[in-house]
Amino acid sequence: MSTLDNTFSPQTNAPIWKTSLQWAGYATVIGILLSLIMYLVDFNPMSGGMSGMFMFMGVGLIMAAVFAGLAIKQYRDRDNGGYVKYGTGLLISVVVNSLSATAGQIWEYIMGTVIDPNRYAKMAESFAETWGEAMPPEALEETVTKMAEGPQVLSIFTSGLLSGAVFGLIVGLIVAAILKREPKQM
Numbered sequence: 001m002s003t004l005d006n007t008f009s010p011q012t013n014a015p016i017w018k019t020s021l022q023w024a025g026y027a028t029v030i031g032i033l034l035s036l037i038m039y040l041v042d043f044n045p046m047s048g049g050m051s052g053m054f055m056f057m058g059v060g061l062i063m064a065a066v067f068a069g070l071a072i073k074q075y076r077d078r079d080n081g082g083y084v085k086y087g088t089g090l091l092i093s094v095v096v097n098s099l100s101a102t103a104g105q106i107w108e109y110i111m112g113t114v115i116d117p118n119r120y121a122k123m124a125e126s127f128a129e130t131w132g133e134a135m136p137p138e139a140l141e142e143t144v145t146k147m148a149e150g151p152q153v154l155s156i157f158t159s160g161l162l163s164g165a166v167f168g169l170i171v172g173l174i175v176a177a178i179l180k181r182e183p184k185q186m
Contacts, residue, residue, distance in 0.1 A: 019071050020096050022071075023067050023068075061170070064168060064171045092172075093169070097164040124148040
């Protein structure tokens with residue numbers, strides 16, 4: 001039974017798109033800067049074996065968590081009156097990371113086709129040096145050939161969206177749980 005002085009009214013959520021686009025843009029810019037730094041110092045995650053790949057993936061997960069967390073916090077504190085539901089936070093994380101990963105994939109495509117046309121061939125060569133003995137020769141040759149050709153445009157969008165959604169979901173499950181805040185029920 002409700003009383004006349006009950007101040008609780010159902011809260012409608014503010015749109016998530018402005019905040020999600022803003023933080024996806026920030027994540028993309030930072031990702032491009034990191035990519036340029038790695039390019040300039042000639043860092044290749046393939047050359048370090050599994051440790052180099054895990055370090056590369058770890059940096060990606062940390063960035064995904066930080067930018068998802070900042071986006072959810074801004075949405076909660078500035079856009080939505082101090083409240084954010086778990087599902088909304090999770091959605092923000094997935095959107096931010098999907099958009100920034102797709103933009104990052106586009107950047108990598110530009111790096112490998114316009115800025116350094118030999119980039120994919122160098123990556124294939126490094127892959128062959130690192131993993132060549134661990135793979136059957138025919139599988140190694142097929143992988144190296146595909147790597148040297150570089151990605152197709154359609155695969156850039158699908159891999160960016162898919163990898164971003166997976167990273168966003170993984171970090172969003174944790175970050176959204178930490179940052180959620182729902183209005184008290186009267």
